[in-house]
Amino acid sequence: MRIGCPTEIKAQEFRVGITPNAAREAVSHGHEVLIQSGAGLGAGFPDEDYADAGASIVATADEIFERAEMVVKVKEPQAAERAMLREGQLLFTYLHLAPDPAQTDDLLKSGATCIAYETVTDARGGLPLLAPMSEVAGRLAPQMGAWTLQKANGGRGVLMGGIPGVTPASVVVIGGGVVGTHAARIAAGMGADVTVLDKSLPRLRQLDELFSRDMNTRYASGGNIAEAVAEADMVIGAVLIPGAAAPKLVTRDMLSTMKPGAVLVDVAIDQGGCFETSKATTHQDPIFEVDGILHYCVANMPGAVARSSTIGLGNATMPFMLALADKGWKQACRDDAHLAQGLNVHAGQITNAPVAEALGRDHVALDTVLA
Numbered sequence: 001m002r003i004g005c006p007t008e009i010k011a012q013e014f015r016v017g018i019t020p021n022a023a024r025e026a027v028s029h030g031h032e033v034l035i036q037s038g039a040g041l042g043a044g045f046p047d048e049d050y051a052d053a054g055a056s057i058v059a060t061a062d063e064i065f066e067r068a069e070m071v072v073k074v075k076e077p078q079a080a081e082r083a084m085l086r087e088g089q090l091l092f093t094y095l096h097l098a099p100d101p102a103q104t105d106d107l108l109k110s111g112a113t114c115i116a117y118e119t120v121t122d123a124r125g126g127l128p129l130l131a132p133m134s135e136v137a138g139r140l141a142p143q144m145g146a147w148t149l150q151k152a153n154g155g156r157g158v159l160m161g162g163i164p165g166v167t168p169a170s171v172v173v174i175g176g177g178v179v180g181t182h183a184a185r186i187a188a189g190m191g192a193d194v195t196v197l198d199k200s201l202p203r204l205r206q207l208d209e210l211f212s213r214d215m216n217t218r219y220a221s222g223g224n225i226a227e228a229v230a231e232a233d234m235v236i237g238a239v240l241i242p243g244a245a246a247p248k249l250v251t252r253d254m255l256s257t258m259k260p261g262a263v264l265v266d267v268a269i270d271q272g273g274c275f276e277t278s279k280a281t282t283h284q285d286p287i288f289e290v291d292g293i294l295h296y297c298v299a300n301m302p303g304a305v306a307r308s309s310t311i312g313l314g315n316a317t318m319p320f321m322l323a324l325a326d327k328g329w330k331q332a333c334r335d336d337a338h339l340a341q342g343l344n345v346h347a348g349q350i351t352n353a354p355v356a357e358a359l360g361r362d363h364v365a366l367d368t369v370l371a
């Protein structure tokens with residue numbers, strides 16, 4: 001198969017969809033790999049690394065989209081990229097369609113087959129292609145929140161770990177999955193007083209077993225969330241219902257109960273955000289204020305640490321990319337029900353039920369598409 005990887009064009013996105021190691025592996029499986037010149041530079045991979053791996057370097061994204069049978073990326077295709085997608089082409093990348101009807105319409109119109117990293121599942125109920133970036137975003141969240149808490153950025157001026165005689169920051173993490181666990185670990189490591197809320201009691205039990213001395217756990221009832229948010233210096237939003245739009249757990253009314261200059265970090269923004277007042281921001285202009293509360297809502301946080309993130313993402317995507325290239329998407333999805341869960345759009349139809357439901361659209365059953 002001919003596999004193509006363009007340079008990411010989303011603002012301040014420095015990751016790349018294929019690492020030189022993944023390119024080498026694909027070439028060894030007999031595939032042709034096209035890399036746009038400079039695509040890996042932001043992650044520290046020059047063209048020569050790809051050429052050494054046996055890939056061909058091409059000048060433009062147009063050429064990648066024109067020639068590739070499968071396009072492998074990181075972020076959801078931007079409007080200019082969507083215009084280049086064509087019928088029968090395979091797209092393998094993050095999509096996050098639930099909050100994005102405009103992207104959904106373009107993908108449906110293109111006739112392409114689109115497999116979203118974030119809805120591929122595994123046998124343990126996890127999301128193996130989201131997990132590495134959730135680990136990164138989770139670990140970054142307290143760091144970015146701590147920066148936002150600084151006075152010069154409009155924050156409350158509270159130090160995460162406090163000092164002897166001064167209490168530390170109170171950090172509340174809503175959602176104790178991959179993002180939440182990593183965020184809580186780092187916030188606790190910085191010396192903050194950390195509370196994790198989740199709807200899943202088994203998850204809270206696991207966190208308690210792993211970290212009971214470092215953090216408190218609390219059931220995520222509406223009342224508990226409201227109480228915890230009112231006391232917090234920083235709230236990290238880390239909930240997920242796979243494929244679906246994030247539930248709004250902190251309403252605008254609740255902001256008036258919070259301490260002025262407190263910070264909301266909405267990691268769940270790529271699924272529409274779990275705070276009512278969130279709207280997606282970029283690394284160039286990451287924070288805004290509503291009712292005296294600072295919001296950090298960058299939808300591609302891992303792009304800030306592009307090298308670590310690219311390597312982590314590449315480790316996870318490579319076996320799936322190879323299966324798609326070796327067998328073609330249909331056979332690869334027939335052979336692996338977890339990969340099939342990644343199929344979001346095929347030939348003008350939505351193929352993932354939670355995505356369709358979130359958008360208020362119809363979908364076609366996977367069995368029908370894969371028959």
Ligand SMILES: NC(=O)C1=CN([C@@H]2O[C@H](COP(=O)(O)OP(=O)(O)OC[C@H]3O[C@@H](n4cnc5c(N)ncnc54)[C@H](O)[C@@H]3O)[C@@H](O)[C@H]2O)C=CC1
Pocket residue numbers: 118127130131133134135137174175176177178179180197198199200203220238239240241246247249266267268269270271298299300301302
């Ligand atoms: N902004 C960014 O750059 C990035 C954003 N993300 C996003 O972060 C979010 C979280 O991802 P993961 O941690 O991997 O998901 P996960 O599935 O590992 O964890 C989600 C947790 O939320 C909990 N949850 C669901 N509904 C809840 C509710 N109503 N109240 C409390 N808890 C609830 C679940 O029980 C689960 O423990 C996703 O939207 C993901 O796309 C991930 C990576 C980067």
Ligand SMILES: CC(=O)C(=O)O
Pocket residue numbers: 075094130133134270299300301302303
């Ligand atoms: C998960 C995601 O949206 C990202 O890594 O940018």
Ligand SMILES: [Mg+2]
Pocket residue numbers: 212213214215216
């Ligand atoms: Mg404790």
